[in-house]
Amino acid sequence: MKSRLATPMRVTALVLVVLVCLLPFWWMFVVSLRKRVDIFSGPSLWPSHATFANYTALFSEYHMGAFLTNSTIVVGASVLVSLLIGTPAAYALARFKLAGRLNSFGLVGALLVRMVPPILLVVPFYIVLAHLGLLDSRLGLTVIYTGINTSFVIWMMQSFLAEIPSEIEEAALVDGDSRWTAMRRIMLPLAGPGLAATSIFAVITTYNDFLIALTMTSTPQAQTVPVGISTLIGKIQVQWGPMAAAGIIGAVPILIFAMAVQRHFVRGMTMGAVK
Amino acid sequence: MATKTAVAPTGHRARRWDRDRLLPYLLLIPAGLALALVSAYPIYEGVRASLTQYLYGRAHGSAGLKNYTDVMHDSTFWTAMGVTTKFVFICVVVETLLGLGLALLVVKEVKGIKFIRMSILAPMTVAPVVVGVIWRLIFSSETGFVDPVFTALGLGAPRMLTHEATAFWGLVMVDVWEWTPLLFLICLAGLQGLPQEPLEAATVDGAGPIRVFFNHTLPLLIPVLAVGIILRLIDAIGTFDQIFVLTRGGPGTATQLISIYAYNTAFNFTDYGHGAAMLIALLVFVFLLVLVAVSLMRRAARKSA
Numbered sequence: 001m002k003s004r005l006a007t008p009m010r011v012t013a014l015v016l017v018v019l020v021c022l023l024p025f026w027w028m029f030v031v032s033l034r035k036r037v038d039i040f041s042g043p044s045l046w047p048s049h050a051t052f053a054n055y056t057a058l059f060s061e062y063h064m065g066a067f068l069t070n071s072t073i074v075v076g077a078s079v080l081v082s083l084l085i086g087t088p089a090a091y092a093l094a095r096f097k098l099a100g101r102l103n104s105f106g107l108v109g110a111l112l113v114r115m116v117p118p119i120l121l122v123v124p125f126y127i128v129l130a131h132l133g134l135l136d137s138r139l140g141l142t143v144i145y146t147g148i149n150t151s152f153v154i155w156m157m158q159s160f161l162a163e164i165p166s167e168i169e170e171a172a173l174v175d176g177d178s179r180w181t182a183m184r185r186i187m188l189p190l191a192g193p194g195l196a197a198t199s200i201f202a203v204i205t206t207y208n209d210f211l212i213a214l215t216m217t218s219t220p221q222a223q224t225v226p227v228g229i230s231t232l233i234g235k236i237q238v239q240w241g242p243m244a245a246a247g248i249i250g251a252v253p254i255l256i257f258a259m260a261v262q263r264h265f266v267r268g269m270t271m272g273a274v275k
Numbered sequence: 276m277a278t279k280t281a282v283a284p285t286g287h288r289a290r291r292w293d294r295d296r297l298l299p300y301l302l303l304i305p306a307g308l309a310l311a312l313v314s315a316y317p318i319y320e321g322v323r324a325s326l327t328q329y330l331y332g333r334a335h336g337s338a339g340l341k342n343y344t345d346v347m348h349d350s351t352f353w354t355a356m357g358v359t360t361k362f363v364f365i366c367v368v369v370e371t372l373l374g375l376g377l378a379l380l381v382v383k384e385v386k387g388i389k390f391i392r393m394s395i396l397a398p399m400t401v402a403p404v405v406v407g408v409i410w411r412l413i414f415s416s417e418t419g420f421v422d423p424v425f426t427a428l429g430l431g432a433p434r435m436l437t438h439e440a441t442a443f444w445g446l447v448m449v450d451v452w453e454w455t456p457l458l459f460l461i462c463l464a465g466l467q468g469l470p471q472e473p474l475e476a477a478t479v480d481g482a483g484p485i486r487v488f489f490n491h492t493l494p495l496l497i498p499v500l501a502v503g504i505i506l507r508l509i510d511a512i513g514t515f516d517q518i519f520v521l522t523r524g525g526p527g528t529a530t531q532l533i534s535i536y537a538y539n540t541a542f543n544f545t546d547y548g549h550g551a552a553m554l555i556a557l558l559v560f561v562f563l564l565v566l567v568a569v570s571l572m573r574r575a576a577r578k579s580a
Contacts, residue, residue, distance in 0.1 A: 018395070089303045124321030229408060246408070265392070
């Protein structure tokens, strides 16, 4: 009796949850396809007279092309560099017993950098970039993102690498490989999936960052997509249609990336603490 | 085997041994420098700024501890701290309870979990700015459905974000929408990782589902749940993007979280000293929370490994 009642209840709850999660996205999509006059004629769940005018306006009038270029460059460069310097560090922490409890300190230090909310550091970041003459530049943003991503890469990769049995690697060492060759020949291929998940997570969080980009940039020569979206919200007037279209452009690449890592999602969001 | 290891290392081997011993430290150096560049160095600069007097964005000599005493006597700062505390507390409690409840509801339902997981990932993976845009569209009287629905029901348009009494609750709603999925997924992962035997044994012994939950499931779930809660807590303290897009702290100071106030102080009023002092004070507090989080996480990670 209990279980027969429980299943419909569960299904209803799940359908509701999915609807609540997805309907707001649908709403934004519908607004993004409507013309200004149609938007003001009242709400609708279906776009009557659907048009891509808002999207073309974004590129021709609101610098969306520049924002996308900036985001791509800054995200790509910072994730690549942080993988290159973070993965070896993670390997060192996962595989060696280091002097002076460096294993613990290294990990904790990395986590601290990652977990402190960026608002607490934007003023100092701003001062540092001003010193270096890197305000309103893609290079300046890349430098900051690289540092923050490195901390994430160290934690995630340390947790993935620690799962690879060290016997495999020791076998390679016995076969005469150096540590370096063993790392390249044995560990890297085995760590491939972890590496992929880590980089996708880093791409998502970096692309989504708003606060750091907002404070460190001021013109379309360095502003990223989230900052670009916020420029459509004027003090007096909001460009509803273009803003919705920009929201869709901001969301779609991230949703695609997220699907690729959904199996690792909890792990990424909890930095390896929950698998 | 024994004779092999007893042989004294040849010159070639000894060199390799040395190189191998140095290798991990060499591997750590670039990452260490990158981390220092975004932590130690900015914090040093931040502390220095907090001890400096700024006028119209320019440094005007040392201020001693004046910026800090100013913050302590700044009533807007304390209002913002109050709003932040209320916001963080309500959001985290609601999200935890909802997330846990939903996870308990579906833990046995394996079918369709992939699709469900995919849909509920959406709110928390897209940029918080996009979340802000979505809800700005929904709450707006021009593009949204909240006001028309209420009007149709004869309740009058609430225009939630424009009234001091309701704007705060609008933001809570948005945060709950965005982050309940995370706690749901964490709880689900925790529940699915629980050993089944003690739970089944308790049921066989005649314990009801509620007894089983409080006596057996919950205690086992605590380590994972604690990680989720404290991560969310730290993150919620820094909430900025959505609020910047939705209300910018208004109307009045109804939704002015400490993040918004600090941002305005530093970047709109270009009083970097006052802003830095505020943020350094908050940093010390969050730092303690993070240390708690780290120890909880390392314990949970060791357990699930």
